[in-house]
Amino acid sequence: AQSVSQHNHHVILSEAASLELGCNYSYGGTVNLFWYVQYPGQHLQLLLKYFSGDPLVKGIKGFEAEFIKSKFSFNLRKPSVQWSDTAEYFCAVNGDTDKLIFGTGTRLQVFP
Amino acid sequence: NAGVTQTPKFQVLKTGQSMTLQCAQDMNHNSMYWYRQDPGMGLRLIYYSASEGTTDKGEVPNGYNVSRLNKREFSLRLESAAPSQTSVYFCATRRGVTTLGNTIYFGEGSWLTVV
Numbered sequence: 001a002q003s004v005s006q007h008n009h010h011v012i013l014s015e016a017a018s019l020e021l022g023c024n025y026s027y028g029g030t031v032n033l034f035w036y037v038q039y040p041g042q043h044l045q046l047l048l049k050y051f052s053g054d055p056l057v058k059g060i061k062g063f064e065a066e067f068i069k070s071k072f073s074f075n076l077r078k079p080s081v082q083w084s085d086t087a088e089y090f091c092a093v094n095g096d097t098d099k100l101i102f103g104t105g106t107r108l109q110v111f112p
Numbered sequence: 113n114a115g116v117t118q119t120p121k122f123q124v125l126k127t128g129q130s131m132t133l134q135c136a137q138d139m140n141h142n143s144m145y146w147y148r149q150d151p152g153m154g155l156r157l158i159y160y161s162a163s164e165g166t167t168d169k170g171e172v173p174n175g176y177n178v179s180r181l182n183k184r185e186f187s188l189r190l191e192s193a194a195p196s197q198t199s200v201y202f203c204a205t206r207r208g209v210t211t212l213g214n215t216i217y218f219g220e221g222s223w224l225t226v227v
Contacts (some may be wrong), residue, residue: 009152049215102147103150104153
């Protein structure tokens with residue numbers, strides 16, 4: 001069965017600090033991987049996705065993620081965060097069935 | 113998220129009451145999903161439907177039933193609501209049927225409180 005782990009539950013950073021949020025998945029076959037963001041009071045929005053090809057994926061708002069198959073990881077990064085990046089971030093994995101499973105989320109707070 | 117419509121947006125129920133959350137999509141997608149979101153628990157899959165006429169259990173199906181009425185509509189029913197079902201419910205859709213590479217689209221959520 002597929003599963004997703006996000007080990008950072010709550011991250012606090014100052015503006016301009018670099019960000020890396022961890023995501024590990026468990027699934028033996030081909031996967032699609034996603035990062036979603038949920039700003040306070042809003043619904044989920046897609047940040048970026050990995051389907052195949054270049055394991056370094058660039059998304060919106062300066063975010064990127066790297067798929068490392070040997071480590072079953074898909075960590076999210078941003079070189080310099082802004083106060084407006086304060087939100088909750090969800091990693092999700094989809095194997096070769098139609099089941100899409102989410103992690104428990106990481107709450108990011110950025111202080112000016 | 114034009115294209116995925118959930119109703120109602122807000123609902124308060126008494127323990128033991130029943131209700132149905134409706135979801136409709138106009139994107140001609142095959143796959144539809146119901147998730148619940150709770151603090152510290154992320155999004156958990158309740159049920160999903162890979163195509164019209166099929167439904168499958170997700171991670172937390174107990175206490176819920178679903179109906180894939182047609183390609184457009186996927187409803188979630190609580191037969192006897194419990195306080196533990198207080199949550200935000202999201203409907204989602206995706207084009208593919210076991211087709212890798214398709215992005216999922218979410219509705220705006222339904223806030224349900226069971227007292």
